[in-house]
Amino acid sequence: MCGKQRRFFTRRDILRNASLGFGSLAFSSLAAQTKTHFPAKVKSIIFCYMSGGVSHIDSFDPKPRLIKEAGQPMPVPIDRTMFNQNGNIMPSPWEFKNYGQSGMPVSDLFPHMGAVADDLCLIRSMTVKFMEHAQANNYFHSGNPLTGYPTIGAWATYGLGTVNQNLPGFIVLGSGEIPLGGINVYGSGFLPAVHQGSFIYPERPEPLQDITPKADAAVQKRQLAFIAARDREYLTSAPNAQVEAAIQNYETAYRMQTAVPELVDLRGESDATKKLYGMDSPNKEKAAYARQCLLARRLVERGVRFVELSHVAPPGLGGGNSWDQHSNLRDGHAKNAFVVDQPIGALIRDLKSRGLFDETLVIWSGEFGRVPFVQGKDGRDHCPSGFSLWLAGGGVKGGTIFGATDEYGYRAVENVLTIHDLHATILHLLGLDHERLTFRYSGRDFRLTDVHGQVIRPILRG
Amino acid sequence: MPPTGPLAAGEMATLERWISLGAPWPTGRTAAKEFDLAERRRDHWAWLPIRTVPWPQRQLSTSAGRADDATLLRRVTFDLTGLPPTLEQIRAFSLDGSFEKVVDRLLTSPRFGERMARRWMDLIRYSESHGSEGDPDTPQSWRYRDYLIRAFNEDVPYDQLIREHLAGDLLPNPRINEKEGINESRLALAHWRMVEHGFQPVDPWEDRVKWTDNQVDVFSKTFQGLTISCARCHDHKFDAISQKDYYALLGIFASARPTQSAIDAPQVLNLHREGLASLKPRIRAELAEQWRAEVPGLVNRLPLAVRTASLDWLHPLFPLSASDSDLQDWAAKARKEMISRREFNGKNTVKRWNLAEQYSQWPRQGVGAPESYSTAGEFSVLPDGETAISGIYPGGVYSHLLSSKHGAVITSPRFKIDSDSISLRFLGGNFSFAQLIIENYAVPRGGIFNLRDSAKRDEMGWARWDTRFWKGFTGYIEFSTLQEATLIGGDEQDGRLNRRPPARHAGRSWWGAQDMVFQTSQTVLKEELTPVNYVLDAVPATVDEYARYLENRLGQAIAAFAAGKMSDEQAAYLDSFVRLGLLPNRVSPLVAEYRRLENEIAVPRRAPGILEEAGSDHPLLVRGDPKHLGEPVPRRFLTALDGKAYAEPKSMRLALAEDLTKATNPLTARVMANRLYQYLFREGIVATPDNFGKLGAAPKDLELLDGLATQFVVDSWSIKKLMRRLLLSAAYQSRDLPTRRLEAEEIRDAILASSGQLDLTMYGKSVPVYYAHETGATKGDRAKGPLDGANRRSVYLEVRRNATHPFLEVFDVYKPTSTRGQRDVTNVPAQSLALLNSPFVLKVSEKWASQLGTHPDRVNQVYLQTLGREATAKERDEAESFAAETKSMAPVVQAIFNLKEFLYVR
DSSP states (O other): OOOHHHHHHHHHHHHHHHHOSSSGGTTOOTTOOOOOSSOOOOEEEEEEEHHHHHEEEEEEOOOHHHHTTSSSSSSSOOOSSOOOOEEEEOOSSSOOOEOOOTTTEEEEOOOOHHHOOOGGGEEEEESOOOOOOOHHHHHHHHHHHHHSSSSSHHHHHHHHSSOTTOOOOEEEEEEESOOOOOOGGOOOOOGGGGOOOEOOOOSSSSSBBOOOSSOOOHHHHHHHHHHHHHHHHHHHHHOOOOHHHHHHHHHHHHHHHHHHHHOOTTSSSSSSHHHHHTTOOSSSHHHHHHHHHHHHHHHHHOSEEEEOOOOOOOTTSSOOOOOOOSSSSHHHHHHHHHHHHHHHHHHHEEEEEEEEEEEEEEEEEEEEEEOSSEEEEBBOETTSEEEEHHHHHHEEEEEEEOOEEEESSSSSSEEEEHHHHHHHHHHHTOOOOOOTOOEEETTTTEEEETOOOOOOGGGGOO | OOOOOOOHHHHHHHHHHHHHHTTOOOOOOOSOOOOOOHHHHHHOGGHHHOOOOOTTTTTTTOSSSOOOHHHHHHHHHHHHHSOOOOOHHHHHHHHOOOOOHHHHHHSSSHHHHHHHHHHHHHHTOOOOOOOOOOOBOTTTTTTHHHHHHHHHTTTHHHHHHHHHHTTTOOSSSSOTTTTTTTTTHHHHHGGGOOOOOSSSSSSSHHHHHHHHHHHHHHHHHHHHOOGGGSSSSSSSSSSSSSSSHHHHHHHHTTEEEEEEEEOHHHHHHHHHHHHHHHHHHHHHHHHHHHHHOOOOTTTTTHHHHHHOOOOTTTTTGGGGOOOHHHHHHHHHHHHHHHHHHHHHHHTTTEEEEOHHHHGGSSSSSSSTTTTTTTTTTTBBBSSSSSBBOOOOOBBBSSSSSSOTSOEEEEOOOOEEOOOEEEEEEEEEEESSSEEEEEEOOOOOTTTTTTTEOOEEEEEEEEEEOGGGGGTEEEEEEEEEEEEOEEEEHHHHTTTTTTTTOHHHHHHGEEEEEEEEEEESSSOOHHHOOOGGGGGGGGOSSSSHHHHHHHHHHHHHHHHHHTTTTHHHHHHHHHHHHHHHTTTTOOOHHHHHHHHHHHHSSSOEEEEEEEEOOOOEEEEEEGOOOOSSSSEEEEOSOOHHHOOOOOOOOGGGHHHHHHHHHSSOOOOOHHHHHHHHHHHHSSSSSSOOOOOOSSSSSOOOOOHHHHHHHHHHHHHOOOOOHHHHHHHHTTTTTTTTOOEHHHHHEEEEHHEEEHHHHHHHHOSOBBBBOOOOOOOOOTTTTSSSOOOOGBBBBGGGGGTTTOOOOOHHHHTTOOOOOSSSSSSSOOOOHHHHHHHHHHHHHHHHHHHHHHHTTTTTTHHHHHHHOOOOOOOHHHHHHHHHHHHHHTTSHHHHHHHHHTOHHHEOOO
């Protein structure tokens, strides 16, 4: 980062110190609670990332032609693939049913999502430019295939700050699985590190790094008193805004020690709610993902801006990309879908029943889709040229389908979209103009959408 | 991109307020009307020559008083070494009072190099892995970190550092570290390899453009304070940098092929070369002598084992027990077979490379890479065991003619892949590789990149690669010994974990290359060179005569061997007798002497390196699009500084280094002087240390900057001298120097150092990273490092792209992407939580508390070692009563690690 930017923050901090006092400096966001560019449609984002790449033609984009031409060579030219083991057309092993008033077709992989189809705004024409997981993961999150760029959660907190001073604005619910490419997909890139995703591990004894006091409460209180007294003297001897903010952090940190355990403590949730999510499932992974979804709702309730869920890999599918079925598609996709389907369906129902749905945007997607022709015996290779994802919540039209792939589900052909368009739309729903949300670094003003991206207006409500 | 459209009134007001607070903002025009390089050059201060001005005494004085001794000592110790002063240092200073002595002591402390190395690592985006899926190692990158520490400690002049960083392999007089036996100049090149690679890119050309772009970015920000990468897609929006300038530089860097290089000094690498080379002809003569004596009657004496052995039917000894007529049938059949093989191979060949003719054009590196192609009859002396040599080789290029410890990489000229497959005939052992490198992609891991083969045999044989998927890309063929390969774990990545050289061969690896065939099919080629070739022309009528005939031929082959002039056919024929054990092949005193010398050769140390190809001008990419090639741009430096095209393709990096370090370059000295100033004064004279362009901050005092830059060059680019001058100025010693928070590494190191637990061991392999989160990189095959980083200084902790040390991360540690001359300083509760609750801080505190025991002076000691000053009586009482209440000193010690007075320096 250039020194200018660092100074920029210091100045702004000073400015804000003057007007808001130190409490709101806790997460040092540039503009916590500042005005948006235009009225926001939603306050928070919940991102259910299906790492590895869900097959769109086996989930949300049925292609009857694949059944008709099963076993025949692809009649259209195909792009280079990761493994170059391109076989003939393989139809989906799953049946599709039409759901709800909208009649949206969803495959048997996702009956619970089907049940909320009228709330889903389905996009069938997404594309990415990168064939491999890590670069596509980075691209999906930051608009750039390489590391070092701020990801969407970081941009969101940079633009909007956090509402809850006791929790970070961008939280990743950790499962131990991380998309290929590593933790950079939650990184803040050249934005200050305050904007990077903080991990909360719902299943671990210490859900947030270093959140659990190891000393007993009395000792820690004594320590804090000692620190506060000494720090006050130090500050008095030479006043300094940065030091003062650092002192203030201890109060926030102390409150977080209570706030985080309270957050992950689900005893207050009813059995019915837990059951709705599937927390009672004997399937360990499903129960774990259910807990993430329930926590996502609790985080949104507490004003956290951006929540990203980590996939929970069924046994044998670990390694950061559990949807990556280069072989054994039927078994792998079925197992993965079983883990996420009910919890995500429940999340939408629960948000609705609590009146949070309209101020939240849920995003469901993998980094790319999967090709309509077989790889090897029974797998599918990556398909970045066209795939499906859905949005649900405030500001978007439920029960609609936007864009289309060709008859084989191979290439997006109608209303073709890029990740930049998706990013522009997400920021738009948060009340931010993707062309105006900039950060100066390395001699120019950077945007999440670089020089690209258009808000996908046809899918917006009102 | 700058925002379009007007801002809302409220935002406008905010901006105005911000500006009124003095935030830097480019003056004048911010968007170009039309790109006029000359005008931009004329209009911007940084392009104009450095004015020769005297040492800026006035600007380095101060009206504020001098800081007190304790503050000053703590300040200078952290600034120069990244550590707090020790008790002894505090006492010495209080007795002596000479700040100058303190400065001189710190500048000569080995800790200085460690501190400066870490600063430089932020600039050069030091990393030990390539990122993306799998996060593969950049093998032995830590050696470059050690290079930096040594270089800064020795105060290697900055212009020399630049030459080494750019062209350490091309310097006529490389800098040799006699003590360590290291060629330091060559080691400096490792940074070129510290790029992020995609995983198995289906378009490796696009990938290559991306990482070469990163090289341009790091080069230009680090050495010139320019954002040249902004001109990849179009002329620079603000600075005097054209799009062509960008591709002129990119072309220079694009001609560097990735490899691992031996970094030992020449005298180490060449140990006993002459001795071995002079022993070899004597061994050859001795073998020939012994063999000659064996020839008469040899066929009659053939051991039963050989006669009854299941020899290939084509072997010359095969028909010895046949009848006379069978012999003739055999000969006819053998001739037919050899003709059909030749025809078959011919039919399947598009093109054949003659290595004997081509080899002089092959870029190569390593002491084992021979100067020339060897004609038939070469051999390699085995390093151990009962046999002296493994066999007689046909013509080819061999890495191990003197020693299999010699590393060697040879690479073909670059070519466009246009055949369906490529076959190579080669031999090798201990995981040497033959591979096809596509678009310089250094970390291929099987799958579509299954273009790599380990021979595992000391006889020539074919391997074939299917290249249909890669038609249209450029690549080159590479033969390399194990440690010269850029991805040593390649076999591991394929799941074949046990394929490592046996321990007794550790450090040995070898190959021999003979033939390269480009094919239309996926057919495996047939052997054309067999021992029978040498006997088929005149097979006699009877088997008895045939036996004499074989002996006769053997005698001729041995004579040719002795004379060092044999044909491939003769070599193959003689080789089969040697390998069948029919000729003596014992360890004579001469061979023993050879082995004794060979055994003394050290296994070379390797580091990431590059190998220069002749290269070519890089096409301009229209709008930066790798698929849209424009005209080639001649390789050269920036138009604004000297745009003359470089003439000599093999030394362009050297020419570039000269352009950076010559007196007329207005940026090099300024940029570095500004960095050194910033390291001491908290903020640079130019507040954007990596951007001296139009959008960077203007210098607060150009005369001061030029004064420092001038002195820097006058002092022969000595970093220590300039820092010393600055340190001894009144301004540095002022009471009013801005407060700064310690950097992540300083905090961790200070916690360890003040508690007496820091292990000051220098150099060596990095301590593996301790990662809080499982990452895609690890997949369980990489052991997690220790929580306390083995108590080593943070500069010795491993830096991986996909995993960050959790404690350092919360304090804004640098993450390797591109040049970053100034760290962020954020304030987050995670920092307080780390200091309050992290097991690392707790562990250190408890250990220190138990060492302190109940010593009456313990509080004072803690204060001195953490804060660099005595505790007041009040502070002592408070701390003691705190300890008494909690019945332990540990919470007290830990609380002190949390004090702002500990975490900040004034």
